[in-house]
Amino acid sequence: MIYYAVAIANGFLSVINKMINVKAGECLGTTRGALINYIEASVISFCLVYVTGKGGEFRPDFIKEVPPVFYLGSVAGLMAMIFLIIGTKNTGALVSTVLILFGQLGTSIALDYAFFGTFRPIQMVGIFMILMGIAWKEKLRSAELRKAVLQKNEEAGE
Amino acid sequence: MVYLVFLILAGIFQGLMVSLNGQLGNYYSLMGVCFFVHIIAAILLYLYIILKEKKSVTFLGVPKYVYAVGFMGVAMVASTSWCTLRIGATAMLSLSVIGQMISSAIVDHFGWFNVVKKPFHWKQIPCYLMVLAGVLIVVYA
Numbered sequence: 001m002i003y004y005a006v007a008i009a010n011g012f013l014s015v016i017n018k019m020i021n022v023k024a025g026e027c028l029g030t031t032r033g034a035l036i037n038y039i040e041a042s043v044i045s046f047c048l049v050y051v052t053g054k055g056g057e058f059r060p061d062f063i064k065e066v067p068p069v070f071y072l073g074s075v076a077g078l079m080a081m082i083f084l085i086i087g088t089k090n091t092g093a094l095v096s097t098v099l100i101l102f103g104q105l106g107t108s109i110a111l112d113y114a115f116f117g118t119f120r121p122i123q124m125v126g127i128f129m130i131l132m133g134i135a136w137k138e139k140l141r142s143a144e145l146r147k148a149v150l151q152k153n154e155e156a157g158e
Numbered sequence: 159m160v161y162l163v164f165l166i167l168a169g170i171f172q173g174l175m176v177s178l179n180g181q182l183g184n185y186y187s188l189m190g191v192c193f194f195v196h197i198i199a200a201i202l203l204y205l206y207i208i209l210k211e212k213k214s215v216t217f218l219g220v221p222k223y224v225y226a227v228g229f230m231g232v233a234m235v236a237s238t239s240w241c242t243l244r245i246g247a248t249a250m251l252s253l254s255v256i257g258q259m260i261s262s263a264i265v266d267h268f269g270w271f272n273v274v275k276k277p278f279h280w281k282q283i284p285c286y287l288m289v290l291a292g293v294l295i296v297v298y299a
Contacts, residue, residue, distance in 0.1 A: 003244045004253055004297065010237045011257020017230040019271040024227060027220040031207050036217045038200035040228020041235070045192035048232070057190040066185045073178035074199035080171035087164035096165050101255065103169020104176075108247035111177035116246055122299040123248060129292030130255060137259070137285035144279070 034081070098135050105130070176251060179235060180242030188236040195235050245297070252296040259289060 024033035049057060056062065088096045105127045113119040182191045207213055241250045263282075269275035 003241045004249075006237050007241045007245065007250045007253035008257040010234060010241065010250075011254035011259075012261040013230055013234050013237070013257075014254060015258050015261040015265060017227065017234060019265060019273070020224055020227045020230065023271065024220055024224045027224070028217065029213070031203060031211060032213070032215060032217070035200060035203045035207065035215065036220075036224070037227045037231045038196045038203060040225070041196040041231035042193060042200050044228050044232050045189045045196060048189040049187065049193055052187060052189060054187045054190060057186050066182070070178055070181045070185070071194060071198060073175045073182060074195045075202065076171045076174040076178060077195075078199055078202055080168045080175060083164045083168035083171065087161045087168055090161040095162065099162060099165035100169040100172070103166040103171075104173040104251055105169075105248060107170045107173025108177060108251050111173065112246045112248050115177065115181060118246060120299065123296050126252065126292040126295030126297075126299065127248075129295065130252060130289050131292075133285045133288030133290075133292060134255070134259075136288065137282055140279070140282055140285065141276075144276070 030085070097138055098131055101134060102127075102131055173247065173251070176238055176242055177247045179239050180247060180250075183239040183243045188240055189232075191239045192232045192235045196231060249297045252293045256290060256293055259286060 021033055021037060024036055027033070028036065049055060084096075084100065087099075109119065109123060109127070179191060179195055182194065186194065204215065207215060238250065238254075241253075245253075263278055265271065265273060266276040267278045
């Protein structure tokens with residue numbers, strides 16, 4: 001149960017983090033705004049590794065033991081950021097939100113199968129419902145925005 | 159059309175990131191995972207700024223709360239890796255979607271972080287329920 005609560009809290013944190021990153025991007029530019037996040041987080045986690053007595057993890061022989069492909073998570077994150085910026089600039093919020101989520105969830109199903117050997121076809125139904133729910137909400141949101149703009153234009157015309 | 163492919167690719171790479179960071183958790187402590195995830199990204203991004211953008215790196219002139227972003231980055235990577243190892247990437251991402259939807263609605267409703275206020279409408283409730291039902295199927299079915 002605790003894992004489910006933490007996963008939901010992770011979603012909360014992700015939105016707050018996104019808003020602060022946007023602010024950092026406005027002040028410093030997109031790349032430097034992201035860099036401040038990575039540098040700070042590196043320093044904080046480096047200190048916490050030693051505080052928690054796990055400094056041995058930085059031994060070169062220990063680092064070499066880990067399959068190199070597992071270190072590529074952050075490279076994948078950077079690639080995602082680049083595609084996200086280019087794709088979102090040229091499409092609407094509805095399309096971008098649904099397609100990104102589709103890619104995320106589709107990949108996670110494939111990788112859960114690859115790493116944990118778990119696959120339940122019913123999960124596809126769940127993912128379809130999540131995507132439909134998000135698409136529906138985004139559609140309502142854009143309809144409300146359109147209505148607000150029309151109302152503003154009408155008020156300005158009077 | 160190509161931009162739609164870019165967006166799917168963005169999602170695929172994000173899914174890859176979550177899974178690979180989760181796998182790193184089999185070898186390192188949570189903070190160890192956070193360190194490697196962030197330091198590799200920091201080095202790559204620093205090189206990009208210096209070599210491609212040819213800009214200097216300075217972090218001055220931002221609101222003070224922006225400096226909290228590093229703590230959030232650590233908390234997010236740590237919680238993602240911790241949960242992915244226990245419940246799998248699909249369940250982790252699906253549950254995170256619920257958290258993101260609720261917090262986005264709160265931020266929009268109150269206009270936090272200087273965003274334009276968008277009051278919550280009750281007619282959005284069925285959308286949330288549909289997502290919730292989807293998440294419950296992914297996690298429990």
